Amino acid sequence: VNAIPVIIYIVDDDPDVRKALSRLLRSAGYNTRLFGSAGEFLVSGEARFSAGCIILDLAMPGLNGLELQEQLSSSNCHRPIIFLTGNGDISKSVRAMKAGAVNFLTKPVDDRELLKAVDEALRVDASVRARWSSRQSVSERLDTLTPRERQVFEKVVSGRLNKQIAADLGIVEKTIKVHRSRMMRKMHAHSVVDLVHFASLAGVDAWPASAGLEPGRNPNIRSEPEREHSNC
Amino acid sequence: VPDSPSVLAALVHELNQPLTAILSNAQAAQRFLASNPVDLEELREILSDIVTDDKRAAGIVRSIGAMLQGGSDDDRKGRP
Numbered sequence: 387v388n389a390i391p392v393i394i395y396i397v398d399d400d401p402d403v404r405k406a407l408s409r410l411l412r413s414a415g416y417n418t419r420l421f422g423s424a425g426e427f428l429v430s431g432e433a434r435f436s437a438g439c440i441i442l443d444l445a446m447p448g449l450n451g452l453e454l455q456e457q458l459s460s461s462n463c464h465r466p467i468i469f470l471t472g473n474g475d476i477s478k479s480v481r482a483m484k485a486g487a488v489n490f491l492t493k494p495v496d497d498r499e500l501l502k503a504v505d506e507a508l509r510v511d512a513s514v515r516a517r518w519s520s521r522q523s524v525s526e527r528l529d530t531l532t533p534r535e536r537q538v539f540e541k542v543v544s545g546r547l548n549k550q551i552a553a554d555l556g557i558v559e560k561t562i563k564v565h566r567s568r569m570m571r572k573m574h575a576h577s578v579v580d581l582v583h584f585a586s587l588a589g590v591d592a593w594p595a596s597a598g599l600e601p602g603r604n605p606n607i608r609s610e611p612e613r614e615h616s617n618c
Numbered sequence: 619v620p621d622s623p624s625v626l627a628a629l630v631h632e633l634n635q636p637l638t639a640i641l642s643n644a645q646a647a648q649r650f651l652a653s654n655p656v657d658l659e660e661l662r663e664i665l666s667d668i669v670t671d672d673k674r675a676a677g678i679v680r681s682i683g684a685m686l687q688g689g690s691d692d693d694r695k696g697r698p
Contacts (some may be wrong), residue, residue: 410646496641497649
């Protein structure tokens with residue numbers, strides 16, 4: 387998607403394990419960064435500006451793997467996590483998976499199993515990033531609309547026809563058509579289907595068809611706290 | 619008196635660490651060997667780490683064995 391480096395973060399309190407896992411990943415062509423504790427990793431803020439995934443030991447002294455997962459997720463860091471565990475604790479693994487871990491492997495881990503999990507985690511990361519970046523570009527395009535074009539955008543995605551929009555906004559249909567074609571051009575939309583897709587990416591709720599008949603109601607624009615930080 | 623089952627569980631858990639390091643090091647070495655040119659310095663370091671972790675694992679196994687025989691650390695040190 388972009389040129390930012392792909393890095394595999396290894397967080398494990400055992401230096402020998404860190405080093406060995408890092409070698410294995412390097413032998414497969416990956417860049418790695420090593421951390422001896424969850425706290426160290428969190429403080430570094432490293433995962434924020436790169437693509438990749440996190441290989442995390444479940445049972446570490448201090449902040450454990452599950453707690454780190456919670457903290458990352460509450461700071462809107464959705465970097466995929468592969469958990470490594472020594473004892474295969476079922477209840478913990480269920481908790482980790484429910485919280486969005488992409489995989490859960492038992493130590494000692496076979497190379498093929500680990501590399502497969504990493505490959506899968508990187509694919510998840512790439513698709514999250516792609517969705518994020520297209521969402522960001524949609525919101526940038528939305529920002530270029532004039533207030534009038536924005537109103538027309540919202541009406542069109544809610545399924546209103548030009549004639550209805552003209553009545554809703556109290557302007558002639560001919561003018562609506564001008565605003566509409568400018569708005570479509572600015573949004574890089576070729577059809578209403580494109581536009582509805584963009585609206586959902588940007589979190590603009592489309593009106594249900596029936597609600598569209600109620601005058602004076604505006605579509606909600608959902609606030610997205612994720613927007614600021616989801617790059618992490 | 620130490621709580622034997624939990625100490626034993628901790629030792630078993632601890633044994634997993636060198637075993638993990640050994641396996642990943644050995645498999646990394648296999649992959650490095652397939653590359654061209656082979657980085658001999660890297661391989662030397664890997665082998666040295668495998669030796670260290672094997673000894674570490676052996677030490678843990680000895681502790682587990684001593685516990686299973688019911689001996690304390692002091693008893694064990696007294697034995698030849």
